[in-house]
Amino acid sequence: MILADGAPAFDARLTEMIGAFNDDIFWAWILIPLLIVVSVYITIRSGLVQFRMFPEMFRVLRSKPEIAPDGKKAVSSLQAFFISAAARIGTGNIIGVSIAISLGGPGAVFWMWTMAVVVCGASFVESTLAQLYKVRHPAGYRGGPAYYIERGLGQRWLAIVFAVVLIVTFPLVFNAVQSNTITNSIANSAGELGAETELLFSVIVGALLVFVTGLVIFGGVRRIANTAQALIPFFAALYIVIGLIIMAMNWQLVPGMFLSIIENAFGLGEFAAAALGVVIIQGVRRGMFSNEAGLGSAPNAAASASVTHPVKQGLVQTLGVYLDTLVVCSVTAFIILLGYQDGFNGVLEGDMTQMALMSMLGPWALHLMTLIIFLVAFTSVLGNYYYGESNIEYLSENKNVLFVYKVVFLVATFLGCLGSIDLIWTLADTTMGLMALVNLIAITPLTVVACRLLKDYNEQRRQGLDPVFTRDRLPDVRGVQCWAPEEGADRDEKESVDS
Numbered sequence: 001m002i003l004a005d006g007a008p009a010f011d012a013r014l015t016e017m018i019g020a021f022n023d024d025i026f027w028a029w030i031l032i033p034l035l036i037v038v039s040v041y042i043t044i045r046s047g048l049v050q051f052r053m054f055p056e057m058f059r060v061l062r063s064k065p066e067i068a069p070d071g072k073k074a075v076s077s078l079q080a081f082f083i084s085a086a087a088r089i090g091t092g093n094i095i096g097v098s099i100a101i102s103l104g105g106p107g108a109v110f111w112m113w114t115m116a117v118v119v120c121g122a123s124f125v126e127s128t129l130a131q132l133y134k135v136r137h138p139a140g141y142r143g144g145p146a147y148y149i150e151r152g153l154g155q156r157w158l159a160i161v162f163a164v165v166l167i168v169t170f171p172l173v174f175n176a177v178q179s180n181t182i183t184n185s186i187a188n189s190a191g192e193l194g195a196e197t198e199l200l201f202s203v204i205v206g207a208l209l210v211f212v213t214g215l216v217i218f219g220g221v222r223r224i225a226n227t228a229q230a231l232i233p234f235f236a237a238l239y240i241v242i243g244l245i246i247m248a249m250n251w252q253l254v255p256g257m258f259l260s261i262i263e264n265a266f267g268l269g270e271f272a273a274a275a276l277g278v279v280i281i282q283g284v285r286r287g288m289f290s291n292e293a294g295l296g297s298a299p300n301a302a303a304s305a306s307v308t309h310p311v312k313q314g315l316v317q318t319l320g321v322y323l324d325t326l327v328v329c330s331v332t333a334f335i336i337l338l339g340y341q342d343g344f345n346g347v348l349e350g351d352m353t354q355m356a357l358m359s360m361l362g363p364w365a366l367h368l369m370t371l372i373i374f375l376v377a378f379t380s381v382l383g384n385y386y387y388g389e390s391n392i393e394y395l396s397e398n399k400n401v402l403f404v405y406k407v408v409f410l411v412a413t414f415l416g417c418l419g420s421i422d423l424i425w426t427l428a429d430t431t432m433g434l435m436a437l438v439n440l441i442a443i444t445p446l447t448v449v450a451c452r453l454l455k456d457y458n459e460q461r462r463q464g465l466d467p468v469f470t471r472d473r474l475p476d477v478r479g480v481q482c483w484a485p486e487e488g489a490d491r492d493e494k495e496s497v498d499s
Helices: 002-006 008-045 054-062 077-088 091-104 107-132 145-153 156-190 195-217 221-249 251-265 276-291 298-302 310-339 349-361 364-395 399-416 421-462 485-498
Strands: 135-137 140-142
Touching: 008 107, 008 276, 008 421, 054 077, 054 310, 077 221, 077 298, 077 310, 077 364, 091 107, 091 156, 091 276, 091 310, 091 349, 091 364, 107 145, 107 251, 107 276, 107 298, 107 310, 107 421, 140 364, 145 156, 145 298, 145 364, 145 421, 156 195, 156 364, 156 399, 156 421, 195 221, 195 364, 195 399, 221 251, 221 310, 221 349, 221 364, 251 276, 251 310, 276 310, 276 421, 298 310, 298 364, 310 349, 310 421, 349 364, 364 399
Parallel strands: none
Antiparallel strands: 135 140
8 A cells, every 4th residue: 555655665674573573483482382382271171161062152142131231231142242253253364364375375274273273262261251250331241351350360460461452452453454454455346546546545445434433333332233243144154155156166176175285284285485383373373363262352342241151151252263263264265275276476465365256256256355355344343443442441431531542443444544564464463462472371370260160050051050150159259240149130030031
């Protein structure tokens, strides 16, 4: 885009410096080993919760919300799922997968899948904790890592660090990634643009995006939830159908594609520059950017849900990881790998999915993909906003501060339409890593609490009950504001009336 053309040398140097730190030090030697160790520990400690309780994840989606203090229905379990899915199912599923494959080869897809399955345990723990330590809000509830770090660990300073890093990561950096992707995808559909036309085009797209985003975010969490609930099933289903059509059209190439993924995952293929370490790092990094498991972002949405037991939303958010990586990311990977049988030379990473689809379905597919990317990225913008709002309200309850945050968020949305995508993605890697580092350090000691909640949940299920948690069931756990015994009684009475 234009800003990148105006200072290419500076952008390139800065991108290279930050990228070298990410690749050679931070991700390779600190974050990925920590993520693996913590995720394996949680998987074992929870008794393979992400596998054992997979069917239960679908059952708990039907939980009904209570009435919030403002007299309206609180956010339901399904709506909280869609808020987090709005942020999860974004450019990471399309552009992020493209980058992973272009840098790490087909084998990066295998490591995306592998890490998604492993880190599902971390997703369960962080979202369950977010529910346990949530606090009251006029529209229902608020919560997330900042809340369970302070209330569960008693470390407010670390909670503040997390909140600040999240605000930089999602409302600013990640949001710029989404708006940048929207602009580039629409520009691809518009065709060749001159330098002056390109600037004007970016400004117009940015202004329209800010206007539409403002209409939603100034309507509060319910409008965000309703918008996400309306859009996500539509574009997710459409994208999956497209992927199935592509695989059916190229059925004879599908076995070779899977073989290429497996071979390159272990350094057995011939993909140029795809050393095994690069393959693993790219797969894990882009997988985390996409599914957000262990990152500490989804718990902010999970905490907003009105459910009868914290474990219910932990299971729901774990299901979101499966949907994001094993389904939506896989569709992108299949489209790219089937569309570029002869390699990726000369294809920009951000354009790979659009160009691959167009090569197989014809020029009209470019515009269809643009629509999908717009919907995917726009819902991510909304999810990013909500994550930031939750943490802004943790730091300050002053409504003027929240208003300023909304303005800054919209400015970041606009500027993202003009920036350099390479630099933005590199910054996203760094801030995402810092955020994950703090969250993983926090959930490790709190895993014991989450597993006790899981045990309580399973005991009630074995008794044939729909589990209801009250804080007197774990009387030694401090810092729990909600879940009073009388609330549990009210929920029991409500559920019996509803049934």
